[in-house]
Amino acid sequence: MAEKPWGGRFTQKTDDLAEEFTSSISFDKRLYRCDIKGSMAYCEALAKAGILSREERGKILQALKETEEEIERGEFSFSNCWEDIHMHIEQRLQEKIGEVGGKLHTGRSRNDQISLDMRLYLKEGVLSILDLVKELQTSLVKQAAKYINSIMPGYTHLRKAQPILFSHHLMAYYEMFKRDRERLTDALRRIDVLPLGSGALAGSPYPIDRDYLAELLGFAEISQNSIDAVGNRDFVVEFLSHCALIMMHLSRLCEEFIIWSSAEAGFLHLPQSLCTGSSIMPQKENPDVLELIRAKTGRVYGALVSLLTILKALPLAYNRDLQEDKEPMFDTVDTVKNSLKIMAKLLDGIEVNQERMRAAAAEGFTNATDLADYLVLNGIPFRKAHQVAGKVVQYAEERDKKLEDLSLAQLQSFSPAIKEDVFDYIRIESSVDHRQTIGGTARQRVAEQIKRAQKELAC
Ligand code: ARG
Numbered sequence: 211m212a213e214k215p216w217g218g219r220f221t222q223k224t225d226d227l228a229e230e231f232t233s234s235i236s237f238d239k240r241l242y243r244c245d246i247k248g249s250m251a252y253c254e255a256l257a258k259a260g261i262l263s264r265e266e267r268g269k270i271l272q273a274l275k276e277t278e279e280e281i282e283r284g285e286f287s288f289s290n291c292w293e294d295i296h297m298h299i300e301q302r303l304q305e306k307i308g309e310v311g312g313k314l315h316t317g318r319s320r321n322d323q324i325s326l327d328m329r330l331y332l333k334e335g336v337l338s339i340l341d342l343v344k345e346l347q348t349s350l351v352k353q354a355a356k357y358i359n360s361i362m363p364g365y366t367h368l369r370k371a372q373p374i375l376f377s378h379h380l381m382a383y384y385e386m387f388k389r390d391r392e393r394l395t396d397a398l399r400r401i402d403v404l405p406l407g408s409g410a411l412a413g414s415p416y417p418i419d420r421d422y423l424a425e426l427l428g429f430a431e432i433s434q435n436s437i438d439a440v441g442n443r444d445f446v447v448e449f450l451s452h453c454a455l456i457m458m459h460l461s462r463l464c465e466e467f468i469i470w471s472s473a474e475a476g477f478l479h480l481p482q483s484l485c486t487g488s489s490i491m492p493q494k495e496n497p498d499v500l501e502l503i504r505a506k507t508g509r510v511y512g513a514l515v516s517l518l519t520i521l522k523a524l525p526l527a528y529n530r531d532l533q534e535d536k537e538p539m540f541d542t543v544d545t546v547k548n549s550l551k552i553m554a555k556l557l558d559g560i561e562v563n564q565e566r567m568r569a570a571a572a573e574g575f576t577n578a579t580d581l582a583d584y585l586v587l588n589g590i591p592f593r594k595a596h597q598v599a600g601k602v603v604q605y606a607e608e609r610d611k612k613l614e615d616l617s618l619a620q621l622q623s624f625s626p627a628i629k630e631d632v633f634d635y636i637r638i639e640s641s642v643d644h645r646q647t648i649g650g651t652a653r654q655r656v657a658e659q660i661k662r663a664q665k666e667l668a669c
Contacts, residue, residue, distance in 0.1 A: 233290040234295075234533050238294050238536055241327040241536075242278065242281050245299055247330060248406060251427045254267070254423075256418070259417045259418055260417075269307045273307045273311060274299070280302075286298075296323050300312075319440070321410050321528040326405050326427075333401055336398050336401065336449065338547060342546075342550035343391050343456065345551075346387060347384050348667055350380050352558070353560065353562075354656070355377070355660050357376050358653070359377075360562060360568070363576055371576065372576055372577075373572075373576050373577070373641045375651050376567060384659075386459040387456070390455055393455065397445070399430070403432065404433060408439040408440050411441070441529075441532075446517060447518060450517055454511050456546055460503050471497060475570070478567075480497055480500075480556065481556060484556050484559060485499070503549045575606070576641070577614070577641050578603050580644065585598055
C-alpha cells in the first residue's frame with residue numbers, strides 16, 4: 211500500500227472501510243480540469259515567488275499537462291487510496307517527475323484548493339446555465355410572437371377569470387426567467403473571488419502574489435479573509451437557491467403545459483417526439499418530459515436544503531463536512547441544464563389550437579368584469595356595477611346563455627345605463643384590448659413587451 215501524502219505521523223494503516231467512506235474521488239474527479247488549471251497557476255506563482263526554479267516550473271507544468279491528457283483519454287486510474295482529485299493529481303505528478311512534484315503543494319492546502327476548484331467549476335456552470343435560460347426565453351418570445359393575437363382564458367384559482375392573450379401568458383415566464391438570469395449574474399460576482407493563497411486557514415508564509423494568481427485564473431477579486439475563504443460555501447448556497455427558483459418557474463410552466471395539452475383543455479399539442487407512450491394503453495401520449503422536469507424541481511430543492519443543513523452551526527474554518535457540498539452542486543448543474551435544454555426544445559415544438567383556446571376564453575362569463583366596467587363608464591359606481599353584472603351572470607346562467615346572447619331589452623332590465631354598444635364592449639377581443647395599462651394584455655401592450663424582450667435578448 212502506497213503511503214498517504216499526509217501519512218507521516220500515522221503508525222496505523224487506514225482502515226479499508228474508512229478509506230472508502232471518506233473518499234470523494236468517485237464524484238470530485240469531474241473537477242480535474244479546474245484542479246489542474248489551478249495547479250498550473252499556482253506553479254507560476256511559486257516560481258514568481260522564487261520557490262520553484264525555472265526548470266522545476268517547466269517540469270511541473272509539463273507533468274500537469276500530461277496528467278490532464280491522460281485523464282481526458284481515460285488512461286488515468288482512480289483509486290480510493292488517494293481520496294480526492296487533488297491527491298490523485300499530486301500523486302501522479304510525483305510518479306512522473308519525482309520529488310520536484312512534491313514542491314507544488316508548498317503553502318497550499320486542499321482547503322483553499324477545493325474552494326478554488328469549485329469556484330472555477332461554478333463560474334463555467336453558471337455561464338452555461340445563463341445561456342440556456344436565454345435560449346428558453348428566446349423560445350418563449352418566438353412562440354409569443356407567432357401566436358401574438360391568440361386569446362385564451364386567463365385563470366385565477368384555476369378558474370376562468372378574464373380573457374388574456376396567450377402571448378401575454380408566455381411573456382409572464384419571460385419575465386420570471388429574466389429575473390432568474392439577473393440573480394445568477396449577480397451571484398457570479400460572489401463566485402468570481404479567488405480563495406487560493408489562503409492555505410489551510412491562516413494564510414501563507416510564502417510570498418505568493420495573489421493578485422497575479424487572480425489574473426492568471428481570471429478572477430475579478432481575491433478573498434480578503436483566509437478563514438472565510440476556506441470555510442464558506444455561501445456562494446454555492448446562493449447558486450443552489452437561484453437554481454431552485456429556475457426549477458420552480460420551470461415546474462409551473464410544465465404544469466400549465468400538462469393541463470393545456472390534456473384532452474379536456476385541448477389548447478395545445480406537445481411535440482410527439484417529446485412524449486412517451488404507455489406499455490398497456492395504446493392510445494396514450496404522455497407528457498413525461500414535463501412531469502420529470504416538475505419532479506426534478508424537488509431534487510434541486512433537496513440540494514439546497516441539504517447544503518444549508520450541512521453548513522448549519524459548522525464551526526470555522528474547514529471541516530470535512532464540506533466535502534458533502536459537491537454532489538448536490540454537480541447534480542444541480544446537470545439537472546438544471548438538462549431541464550432547460552429540453553424545455554426549450556419542447557416549447558419550439560408546441561402547436562396551439564387557437565380556435566379551441568378562443569372558445570374556452572369566451573365561456574364561463576369571462577367578460578363579466580367588462581360588463582361591470584361598461585356600467586362604470588356609464589356613470590355607475592364600481593361596487594354597484596359589480597352587483598348588477600353579477601345579477602346578469604346569474605340570469606344568463608339560469609338560461610344557459612352567455613352575456614352576449616342576452617337581448618338588449620333583457621340587459622336593460624338590469625340597468626337602463628346599458629345601450630346597444632355594450633355588445634361590442636363585452637366581446638372578448640375588446641376585453642383584451644381595453645387592458646391598455648403598461649404590462650396589460652392589450653394587443654399593443656403585449657407587442658411592446660415582445661419587442662422589448664427581443665431587444666433584451668439581442669444583447
Ligand atoms: N476532498 C476534500 C473536500 O472535498 C478536499 C479538502 C480536504 N481537506 C482536508 N483537510 N481534508 O472537501
